[in-house]
Amino acid sequence: MIGARLIHQQWLSIVICGLILLKADAGSVGITYLQNAVAKGAVCLDGSPPAYHFDKGFGAGVDNWLVHMEGGGWCEDVAKCVSRRNTDLGSSKQMVKQFGFSGLLSSQQKSNPDFYNWNRIKVRYCDGSSFTGDVEAVDPANNLFFRGNRIWEVIIEDLLAKGMRNAKNAILSGCSAGGLASILHCDRFRSLLPATTKVKCISDAGFFMHANDVSGGKHIEEFYGKVARLHGSVKNLPASCTSRMKMKPELCFFPQYVVQTMQTPIFFINAAYDSWQIKNVLAPTAVDSGKAWKSCKLDLTKCTPAQLKIIQDFRTQMLSALSGGVNSSSRGLFIDSCYAHCQAGKQITWSSDSSPAVGNTKIAKAVGDWYYERSPVQKIDCPYPCNPSCPKVDDSD
Template identity: 40%
Template sequence: MRFYFGLLLLTVIPKLDATRVTKLFMLRDAVDSGAVCLDGSPPAYYRGNGTGSDSNKWIIHMEGGGWCPNNADCYDRSNTPLGSSTSYGPTESLSGFLDDDPKLNPKFANWTVIFIKYCDGATYSGNKDDPVVVYGKKLYFRGYRILVNVFEHLLKNGLEKADAAILTGCSAGGESTYIHLDVFRSLVPANIPVHGLPDAGYFINAANIKGQFEWPAQYNYVYHMHNVSTGLNQACVEAKAEDDKWQCFMGQYAYEYLKTPLFVFNSQYDTWQLDYILELGCRPPNCNARQMKHFNAWRPTYLKALSPAIDNPTSGLFIDSCLVHCQSLDTSWWSQVTVNGTSAHDAFAQWYFSNGSVTTKEIDKPYPHNPTCT
């Protein structure tokens, strides 16, 4: 089975043109420290400098794009931009939360933006010393080293003097936010405020339509295959029994150990989870009665799994009822979809700029209540 967490961006709202153009930075010196993509090529990120009074505020986005859960799949991945930096272009255009158009992203348009390229295949968490030879090619599971190397590079190139920093990402990048937010906090100077905005990363451990729990075995396998134990939240790893340490690799469980404030952004009907965790086999309204029964039961299951964040007074939430996976990189979803009359942009801004004095928790009614989703 192949897992592409970040590729199924199933939206029904047309995407607006991205306006922020960012420049590629290839970290060739990182190779000496073993921080390399699956194919051994150097890690990279794109940067767009901010302007005006917000230019020293930073948004650092971790790209999504699934996992590779076995050697053959990692070999295939190593020949794509999700496993190799050899084909990255000199620029990248960004939108949504990373857009620099103040009409589309008014509170964050002038911030400096970093877009970290994803090329390791295990949510920036792998930390295996020796390469694995597959079909005569060396593969490197070094995602955690990549992430730390990028953070340290940024800290030598402006981040160390930032006024504020937000760590974010969607899909596998969203899950990475839950996993790595406290590590990022520990590396950034203590006087710099740090917050997290994980998008579509709260994957849950739930039964599929047949009543089977398939994901514990999958997470556990990738946990060992990529040697991710040292690349996870260590408070979580130390608290779990040996057979349960894989849970720290999953947004649902990693969240409970986070100390850094964050804002949970997710659809309660995340289409990736409907397809690959619930295994629904259809997209409402084009489902039969049995499928719709399971679809309708998914929302209370998801909200129960989300209850630690719902009950946490320091966490903000924007949980819509759209059939979508990943929303923060699309200006339409980021600024036009609303819950209780509030967009994701406005909900996050309200929570963020209140410095914890406002608890923003926008949770949508059941599908198909929300007309802004279509």
């Protein structure tokens, strides 16, 4: 009986140690709430304080800062914002207290050799406007606050006070809606740091295209227009863009117009067949009443030849848009031919044995080579379905 108990205790100890090791590998990082931001009106949709997770730098990376903005779509009308308000995309009250850092944010040298010891921050997303909104009045009927730009400003201000103002190196990055935010706020981020700081930006799956949908309509243009009007975003979009797009300044939500006058070096990580964009820009359900695209947009192997032609044309439009801009020589690209969305935040796609590669180069190496200027990086994959390193699409998706 005693022997059995000892064996049980030994096994229990092994399990607990294993869980601790797993937690360490995942890089679990605690949450920081900016309670003093509430007085400045810099709040989530529900009025709760903004939040971020901060893993401090060490060793040679102690003066280097990587600020990564979370993604999670947008809310374009009051009803959609109300539906987000009581989730972690609208309230810091609903956010997990610990967040696992992986990929670009990993603290493991082997898997993230260029940035593992930097100060790494994950900014939580709770405003629904890619951190662009600022409406003074509160929606009284629904108690909604549209203050995304204020959230961005107070968090950057807080990080500057915590040492980022002395940064030697700094990166503003993000995934999806956060990847769009990293484009929209890139030059402003540069302006807030010393001239001596080496500042660059990274957009992961944030290059959303201004393109017609399969019906010939402008679904995504109308969608972003609604977001901009509801959140009061236009005044916080890059002035270098809105001054040129005076008739439709809300079009500066689209990166292809912003990058034309961007001054800060930026790296674009994007799937040429971005799964979110194929589902929501190219073939949104709203314009596919006959459900002809239902199977195709979940799995490219199920597309008809005619559908694949439309998808290949969409890729061509994206590559053309990415090539524009006055500062294109400092622009880095990793455009793989995978059917994916957001690839830098997960170890499996960032730098693992099974990560997608373009020309034998994985995302982590491409980004590091570009940031440290070890070599120019403009990796553009061949057209689908040429890349065997792309992950297979799960039929249950």
